[in-house]
């Protein structure tokens with residue numbers, strides 16, 4: 001496996017690619033093609049990674065950017081299928097790793113039955129993660145999912161997610177209820193909202209003086225999530241107070257907006273993350 005000078009491999013049983021480039025430091029696990037960490041030069045860590053995350057095959061890392069694919073949340077028809085698909089709970093293959101003065105680009109692939117995907121991670125002064133669904137079958141396939149990004153924040157109580165104003169969404173905390181977003185998204189309890197949103201640049205502002213910008217493509221849905229106190233306490237891979245330190249803003253394809261990928265074609269879901277002071 002050829003690695004460029006600013007990428008090294010750690011962990012034999014659970015390989016993690018450690019990127020230490022002049023533009024950023026980052027960590028990407030082979031398991032789930034999972035970006036665990038991204039710290040642009042002169043900035044603090046942008047992604048949240050639970051200190052209680054479990055690193056073993058079959059268990060999704062808690063934090064970073066889980067690849068939820070080829071379905072979002074529960075499988076549309078099979079109750080026994082794992083929530084959020086099969087991509088984040090297995091080892092992928094590394095296809096390539098290259099670097100230039102702008103950063104490091106790594107590509108990963110997986111194939112299981114009719115499902116074939118490639119993930120491209122471009123880590124530099126910005127971070128871009130792209131998930132390409134490749135339909136090499138003779139039949140159309142239906143795909144949903146999410147790039148389930150966990151963003152590190154100073155205190156969830158100070159966070160505002162901006163540019164979802166007046167957007168329709170499904171509030172799934174209790175009985176799923178259609179609502180319209182009034183003002184910025186704020187957090188004073190559990191939030192689990194699926195927005196009908198594909199366009200604008202989303203901003204995560206936490207009054208720390210830093211704003212995280214999220215540009216999506218191939219994503220007809222945006223998911224905003226924080227488990228809050230009770231659900232965090234019930235999660236074995238998240239500290240009880242871990243909910244205070246992150247919010248998820250996800251480039252998603254919710255099940256009701258699933259994408260049909262025709263034979264011989266592909267679909268790309270991507271999120272591009274940057275930071276402004």
Ligand code: TA6
Pocket residue numbers: 060073083084148192223224225248250
């Ligand atoms: O991000 C939205 C969501 O679907 C929530 O409903 C919650 O289940 C979250 O994903 C985390 O799911 P996980 O399977 O990683 O615990």
